[in-house]
Amino acid sequence: MTYDYYYKLFRYDTELLKSLKKVYGYELENFFTALRRPGKRLYVRVNMILTNAHSIIDSLQRKGIHVFKDELLDEAIYFSIEGPFDVPFEKTLVIVDKRTAESVLLGANVYAPGVLGFIGEPEVGDYVTVVSPIMEPVGWGVLKANIDSIREVRKGLAVEVLISKYRTVKIRELEEYEEGLLYEQSLPAMITTTILDPKPQEVIVDMCAAPGGKTTHIYQLTKGKAKIYAFDHSRSKIEKMRRELERLKMYGISVEKADSRYLHVDYPSLKNKVDRIVLDPPCSAIGVRPKLYDEKKYSDIVNLAQYQIQFFKPAYELLKKGGILVYSTCTVTLEENELLLEKVLEKYRFEIEKIDLKIGCTGVEVEFKNHVLRFHPHINDAPGYFIAKLRKF
Numbered sequence: 001m002t003y004d005y006y007y008k009l010f011r012y013d014t015e016l017l018k019s020l021k022k023v024y025g026y027e028l029e030n031f032f033t034a035l036r037r038p039g040k041r042l043y044v045r046v047n048m049i050l051t052n053a054h055s056i057i058d059s060l061q062r063k064g065i066h067v068f069k070d071e072l073l074d075e076a077i078y079f080s081i082e083g084p085f086d087v088p089f090e091k092t093l094v095i096v097d098k099r100t101a102e103s104v105l106l107g108a109n110v111y112a113p114g115v116l117g118f119i120g121e122p123e124v125g126d127y128v129t130v131v132s133p134i135m136e137p138v139g140w141g142v143l144k145a146n147i148d149s150i151r152e153v154r155k156g157l158a159v160e161v162l163i164s165k166y167r168t169v170k171i172r173e174l175e176e177y178e179e180g181l182l183y184e185q186s187l188p189a190m191i192t193t194t195i196l197d198p199k200p201q202e203v204i205v206d207m208c209a210a211p212g213g214k215t216t217h218i219y220q221l222t223k224g225k226a227k228i229y230a231f232d233h234s235r236s237k238i239e240k241m242r243r244e245l246e247r248l249k250m251y252g253i254s255v256e257k258a259d260s261r262y263l264h265v266d267y268p269s270l271k272n273k274v275d276r277i278v279l280d281p282p283c284s285a286i287g288v289r290p291k292l293y294d295e296k297k298y299s300d301i302v303n304l305a306q307y308q309i310q311f312f313k314p315a316y317e318l319l320k321k322g323g324i325l326v327y328s329t330c331t332v333t334l335e336e337n338e339l340l341l342e343k344v345l346e347k348y349r350f351e352i353e354k355i356d357l358k359i360g361c362t363g364v365e366v367e368f369k370n371h372v373l374r375f376h377p378h379i380n381d382a383p384g385y386f387i388a389k390l391r392k393f
Contacts (some may be wrong), residue, residue, distance in 0.1 A: 006032040009134075015298030018334055020286075023364050027378065031332075036379035038106055038290045041068075041078040041381070042168045045183045045190055045213075047248055048075050048220050056176060065169060072359060075220065076190055081106070083166035090129045092120030094143070094159055098292065103134035104139040105290055106166050110152045110159035122147065130159055132292050139164040166290075180248045181376040185213045188375045188385035190359070192278065192328040193217040195355055195373075195389055200225035202275035205318060207260040207311055210237035212244045214278050219250045229270070231258045241379050261310045264317035274318040276326075281308045283329040289377055289382020305335045309343060316348045319392045325350065332384040338365040338372065341388055350390040360385075 010032055012020070017028075024031045048055045057077060060067045070076035096104065100114030110130055122128050122143045130139040141161040150158050171177055171184050198204050198218045206215045209230035218228055230253055230312055232238050236256045245253060258266055284296060284304055308329075315325050329336055342365075344350060355373045360380055363372040368388070375385040 001084070009036070009293040011293075011295035013260060013297045015300060016296060016333075018160075019298060019301065019335065022334055023332055030378040031376065031384075034381075035287075035289050037083050037084070038166050038168075039377070039381045039383075040081055041187075042081050042106075042171070043070070043076055043078045043187045043190070044171060044187060045185045045217065045220075046075045047181050047183060047216075048079060049224060050249060051181050051276050053077055055183060059176060060174075062161045067169075069219075070187065072357075073187075073190055073194065075139070075217075076187060078187075079169040079171075081168040083164075085163065085165055085167065087163060087165055088127075088129065089137055089294050090127055092118070092122040092126060092128050092143075093135075094118055094122075094128045094130050095133065095135075096130055096138075098133060100135070101130070101138045102290055102292055104130050104161055104164055105292070106168055107139070107161060107164040107170060108143070109157060109161050110139075112145065112154050112156050112158045115150050115158050118147055124191055128159060130161065134293055135295075136292060137165070138292075150196045178247075183213065183216060183248065185217070186193070186337060186383050186385070188330075188382055188387070189213050189328075190217060191357065191359065191373070192326060192387050193221065194323065195387060196276055196278050196326040197355070198222050198226055198276055201227075203227045203229075203270070203273055205229045205231070205263075205270070205274050207231055207277060207279045207315065208281050209255070209276070210241050211232060212241040214280060215241070215253060216245070216248055216250055218278070219253060224250065224252060227269075228253045230255045231260045231263065233257065233259045260314060263314040265314075267318075272318070272320055274323060276324045277315050277319060278312050278326050278328070279315055280328045280330075281311050283308065283331040284333060286331045286333065287375075287377065287386075288330050289383055301333050301335050305340050308336060312344050312348055312350075316350065316392060321390045321392055324353075325390045325392070326387065327390065328385065328387045330383055330385055331385070332374075332376070334364060337374075337386040337388075338363055338368050341368060341372070344390070349393050351393055353389040353391050355387065355389055361386075
């Protein structure tokens with residue numbers, strides 16, 4: 001594959017490409033190659049409040065499902081992702097949106113809201129090829145609903161996927177998932193909460209909490225004995241998170257709709273009272289994989305960095321002296337990571353703490369090289385991810 005090939009799929013302007021080259025240099029093509037594929041492992045966190053990893057592994061293996069224990073985290077297990085496989089190409093096509101296509105790539109079924117349109121006039125029971133908006137085949141299966149119904153009703157199963165480009169376990173169809181024993185979460189996201197190191201009886205805040213991965217991990221690590229506040233600005237995401245807490249049987253978490261940029265104003269009772277904060281703000285998500293294609297401008301990155309820095313004032317105001325802030329993103333740009341930290345350390349009385357974990361990679365900028373943690377798709381077979389640990393002084 002040539003770089004021209006990736007340039008057509010990753011429509012990044014010249015300035016953004018220059019930014020990424022500062023991180024990856026001549027390895028940028030390798031980064032894009034890995035970004036287009038899933039990793040070889042699909043990670044799941046075991047809900048240690050209700051069970052343990054060994055019990056889950058035994059249960060799944062008795063059903064003939066191959067599952068493995070992570071080498072570092074007791075609560076982390078993973079399934080192998082196999083592929084790529086050839087996807088049969090039918091004359092009738094179901095065109096799905098980008099997010100659906102990236103799920104089908106790993107074997108997910110197609111539901112009506114994800115369908116953009118059809119090529120041909122397939123009938124219920126026909127074999128169809130599922131394609132992305134750029135007409136890339138991602139799956140093959142059976143049409144399960146009338147196309148008029150799919151277009152008009154916009155709900156229910158549209159295509160049962162029988163062959164996908166990659167294959168793994170369908171986590172959400174497992175009995176163990178329905179019982180609240182499993183939570184699908186990437187390893188770097190689990191590492192983030194491990195670095196936070198929450199303790200029972202502490203006051204802990206998750207500033208951008210939805211969909212709830214780090215909040216529920218904090219609950220696990222503290223055995224439900226910390227005072228946890230989970231904030232998010234989206235009402236629909238908050239409601240979805242509350243349903244997720246019910247599924248996981250985790251109770252007593254304060255879940256609130258709020259703009260976390262103003263927590264120090266809206267929740268004055270928390271000022272100087274919080275022991276630990278995790279901040280995973282909206283970002284450019286360039287590290288998320290698999291990513292079939294993407295389109296962004298450098299100005300998007302600059303605007304996001306300006307947005308992200310607004311969360312640090314409330315974090316500083318809420319933390320006790322000596323309190324810990326863990327900052328993470330699922331992106332790889334310097335502007336949203338190391339360069340943002342430079343500005344934060346100039347503006348607020350934080351000091352950066354060294355992360356002593358034998359995993360991932362060091363930082364890119366010399367100042368943070370041996371303190372922050374990075375994950376790179378082509379090096380660590382993980383999402384592109386960044387983690388930093390700060391202490392208020």
